[in-house]
Amino acid sequence: MALAVPYPRSFHRMKVRDLPEILQIEQEAYRQCWTEQIFRDCMKVGYDGWVLQEGREIVGYGIVAIAVGEAHLLNLCVSPAHQGRGFGRALLDYLIDWSIQCGAGAMFLEVRVSNTRAQSLYRSCGFTLIGERPGYYPADPPVIREDAWVFRLDLS
Numbered sequence: 001m002a003l004a005v006p007y008p009r010s011f012h013r014m015k016v017r018d019l020p021e022i023l024q025i026e027q028e029a030y031r032q033c034w035t036e037q038i039f040r041d042c043m044k045v046g047y048d049g050w051v052l053q054e055g056r057e058i059v060g061y062g063i064v065a066i067a068v069g070e071a072h073l074l075n076l077c078v079s080p081a082h083q084g085r086g087f088g089r090a091l092l093d094y095l096i097d098w099s100i101q102c103g104a105g106a107m108f109l110e111v112r113v114s115n116t117r118a119q120s121l122y123r124s125c126g127f128t129l130i131g132e133r134p135g136y137y138p139a140d141p142p143v144i145r146e147d148a149w150v151f152r153l154d155l156s
């Protein structure tokens with residue numbers, strides 16, 4: 001029996017032409033998702049967006065803002081159809097390596113208190129909980145706002 005050959009995985013910098021596929025994933029993955037304008041603004045101000053492909057299909061992406069020795073992870077997302085296959089970890093590892101190459105000594109991120117799946121990924125990569133931002137995220141009624149936890153990873 002012939003074995004299926006897995007499609008190769010590759011990373012590239014986020015480009016405007018990736019946005020239709022990215023927006024589709026964003027809408028499928030989040031209840032409160034980013035708009036196209038937010039992605040465009042991130043690219044315009046020079047934040048580092050990276051896209052992970054399997055074969056020709058975009059399976060995930062992440063955006064990190066790096067300044068004055070600190071990296072801030074703004075978005076990390078894997079297509080729901082491909083979650084649980086190691087892509088989230090691969091993207092996060094890539095963004096951590098990239099931030100180190102860019103001279104960052106620490107990475108910070110916010111995550112919803114209800115997002116235990118992402119928290120478990122961050123903790124397993126060495127992030128530690130350092131604070132809380134009350135009402136940081138929009139939420140569905142009747143809650144209206146949801147708190148964020150702030151995590152930090154030492155990159156030095």
Ligand SMILES: CC(C)(COP(=O)(O)OP(=O)(O)OC[C@H]1O[C@@H](n2cnc3c(N)ncnc32)[C@H](O)[C@@H]1OP(=O)(O)O)[C@@H](O)C(=O)NCCC(=O)NCCS
Pocket residue numbers: 029030075076077078079082083084085086087088089090110111112115116117118120121124
């Ligand atoms: C969070 C997210 C990026 C993880 O990506 P993923 O490709 O599904 O994750 P991976 O397959 O790489 O798994 C990495 C780790 O995540 C955690 N994880 C993955 N699936 C999980 C699940 N169903 N339940 C709990 N933890 C889970 C585990 O710690 C896992 O490590 P392990 O496989 O060694 O146990 C992805 O679920 C996602 O895009 N979610 C929607 C968007 C989002 O919430 N982004 C984070 C915003 S802060």
